């Protein structure tokens with residue numbers, strides 16, 4: 062199944078792979094194919110990655126060529142790096158892999174990752190989001206610092222179930238306590254947090270799946286920003302090894318969802334999924350001819366639009382083809398995402414979202430903006446929206462930022478932190494933010510209080526730089 066060019070939400074998504082390595086898991090349902098990353102099969106994307114020697118820069122080069130994209134045209138890139146568990150890889154390998162991607166966008170080979178990132182700030186084509194996938198039990202403060210150093214913005218963790226007995230039955234090797242701990246840590250560092258959830262796992266049942274998606278997931282200690290939901294599948298044995306799941310299936314001890322059952326489950330769950338969540342996916346891209354049992358048909362997510370309130374369904378990209386939006390048509394509203402966390406939305410009418418941002422209060426003194434994005438058709442970096450059509454470069458981001466700052470002021474906090482993506486620091490500096498170190502900016506009403514910033518040790522790993 063070919064991955065189409067995904068040009069939406071104001072950027073282009075590039076699906077890339079790390080080299081195959083040991084993921085650290087022994088999950089009962091997982092599958093593997095020789096020569097490929099565990100939990101992936103040979104398809105057009107993985108073949109391309111293999112062909113590129115799993116090199117990040119060469120994969121990007123091949124993607125640009127496949128999609129006939131012109132370099133140096135102000136492309137906003139969304140890196141979606143897949144393959145086993147990112148955090149398990151050797152740190153120097155990850156630095157090199159990441160540098161190669163930046164080198165490609167920069168059109169020049171840098172000596173160090175730091176140099177490549179500095180060049181990204183000035184390059185025409187920029188990485189604006191960098192997503193990785195990893196296991197929840199492989200993340201600690203040191204790993205978070207590495208992710209910050211690499212420029213990662215979004216961390217997808219393989220949660221799969223929030224029922225400890227289901228996790229144990231499936232030999233996931235982690236429990237829900239590690240999910241809670243990791244979620245809190247990732248939020249403190251300012252990452253967008255995505256959960257990968259699996260339904261129809263051995264040891265689970267329809268009620269457990271429904272409760273997980275409609276209740277447990279939205280408790281304060283979880284409440285992810287986005288989710289991907291996958292039904293557990295059995296693949297044909299001529300393609301992959303998946304012996305333990307196959308044995309359960311043959312013995313009648315496990316039965317996957319059919320397409321109809323899965324649609325029924327989603328229709329029952331969608332109304333209870335909070336509006337601050339972005340549902341990124343509801344199935345994996347696996348060629349139907351490879352599936353032996355389970356949901357094999359592609360499901361059009363728009364069939365849930367009437368029962369869903371999620372950000373994806375309400376995004377302007379999925380609501381209308383008429384993107385003739387004017388800034389004065391938008392209103393900003395906020396909704397709670399748990400205790401001391403808020404999701405702000407730029408809305409047209411009562412439902413259609415043209416941008417959103419997330420503000421978390423870290424303490425009584427500080428807040429962090431974890432996400433600020435404007436949706437709609439992509440406008441190249443640095444261009445002006447002279448026609449004032451669409452959502453980008455018309456003041457939506459400024460309006461969202463102001464609303465978040467106003468909320469922070471109401472709470473009388475001393476600092477707001479942000480970890481901007483490449484090239485965005487200038488935009489924040491124009492709005493009163495200052496570098497506190499290489500990675501984070503902060504806005505604070507009284508610069509004399511800058512000593513107090515030291516208490517946020519997880520953000521300030523080197524000496525703060527006063528002023529810009």
Ligand code: SF4
Nearest residue numbers: 084086088091099100
């Ligand atoms: S952690 Fe992921 S890749 Fe590793 S065995 Fe489990 S499902 Fe497969």
